[in-house]
Amino acid sequence: MSLDQWHHIGSIALLCTGLYIVISRDNLVKKMMGLNIFQVAVIFFYVTMGKVTGGTAPIIPADAHGHEVLYSNPIPHVLMLTAIVVGVATTALGLSLIVRIQEAYGTAEEDEIVRLDLEEIG
Amino acid sequence: MPIEALLFVLLVVLALAIAHMRDLFAAAMLFSIFSLLSAGMFTLMDAVDVAFTEAAVGAGISTVLILGTLALTSNEERNGPFRLTPLLVCLGLGATLIYGTRDLPVYGDPGAVVHHHVAPEYIEGSHNIHIPNVVTTVLASYRGYDTFGETTVVFTAGLGVLLLLGGAARRRDPEEEAAPQATSEVTS
Incomplete structure (x- = not known):
């Protein structure tokens, strides 16, 4: 493991923190925050791969002729734009599900919901 | 190492603080700061379009949605027991992923495929x-x-x-x- 790979190590650290929040916390809103952190980690993994040293943002200046300007790779940026927008759509859907769960069960804590369900069966 | 590496450490600290917080309102605010800081880092990495989308959507809309949900549910997270298994799973996954990314190109390598x-x-x-x-x-x-x-x-x-x-x-x-x-x- 070398420190040249710091960008991957950072993304993976964020990813593991997000996953930890999702699987260890009982509060459903907290789980959605963890899911968002997980998503940002994946976005970082892609965006750091698109960076070129000495490159600039992929916007062509008006006076550019040919290839003398070095740009960072635009493809990861495009893919991650889609991911962010889809991410907020899933967040909105998840949060509205939590609101419905709160209305039906009176709580947004996972272990209490499971307990209420088990009481209903047994 | 560039400034981005230092900012990455700040991001991980913020994420850990969100995991630790029991006050969900404070966690939502930290989450907004987390998104804004990552938007700044995207600008440093030349991804300006991703940066302003993240600033608008992550720091803006997502935070508003979370705050709206908190207003309809509870503001306080109940203190649950500490569980060892999720921690071990995450550490194991992290170690595996770091092992898997060892031969990927370094940051900013212009010769990367x-x-x-x-x-x-x-x-x-x-x-x-x-x-x-x-x-x-x-x-x-x-x-x-x-x-x-x-x-x-x-x-x-x-x-x-x-x-x-x-x-x-x-x-x-x-x-x-x-x-x-x-x-x-x-x-x-």
């Missing part, structure tokens, strides 16, 4: 059709169907939210709604 596939073509094409922003060209033209699929997903999600929350006013007092039905059954 990703930069020599279709990216030069896209930049060249964007120059030829006189659209200055290459990301716009790829998003709307080269990968237009991707964007179409994305809008479909957003539409479906919006429809789902409307269906889930649409009848909220009717559900508020189910007794009042059930009462007239019962009387009508009796009269018939």
Whole structure:
């Protein structure tokens, strides 16, 4: 493991923190925050791969002729734009599900919901 | 190491603070700061389009949605027991992933394979059709169907939210709604 790979190590650290929040916390809103952190980690993994040293943002200046300007790779940026927008759509859907769960069960804590369900069966 | 590495440490500290916080309102605010800081880092990494989308959507809309949910649910997270298994799972996953990324290119390597596939073509094409922003060209033209699929997903999600929350006013007092039905059954 070398420190040249710091960008991957950072993304993976964020990813593991997000996953930890999702699987260890009982509060459903907290789980959605963890899911968002997980998503940002994946976005970082892609965006750091698109960076070129000495490159600039992929916007062509008006006076550019040919290839003398070095740009960072635009493809990861495009893919991650889609991911962010889809991410907020899933967040909105998840949060509205939590609101419905709160209305039906009176709580947004996972272990209490499971307990209420088990009481209903047994 | 560049400044981004230091900012990454700050991001991880913020994420850990969110995991630790029991006050969900404070956690939501930290989450907003987390998104804003990551937007700044995207600017440093030349991804300006991703940066302003993240600033608008992550720090703005997501935080507002979370705050709205907190207003309808509870503001405080209950203190749960400490569990060892999730921690071990995450550490194991992290170690495996770091082992798996060891032979990937280093940060900013201009010779990396990703930069020599279709990216030069896209930049060249964007120059030829006189659209200055290459990301716009790829998003709307080269990968237009991707964007179409994305809008479909957003539409479906919006429809789902409307269906889930649409009848909220009717559900508020189910007794009042059930009462007239019962009387009508009796009269018939």
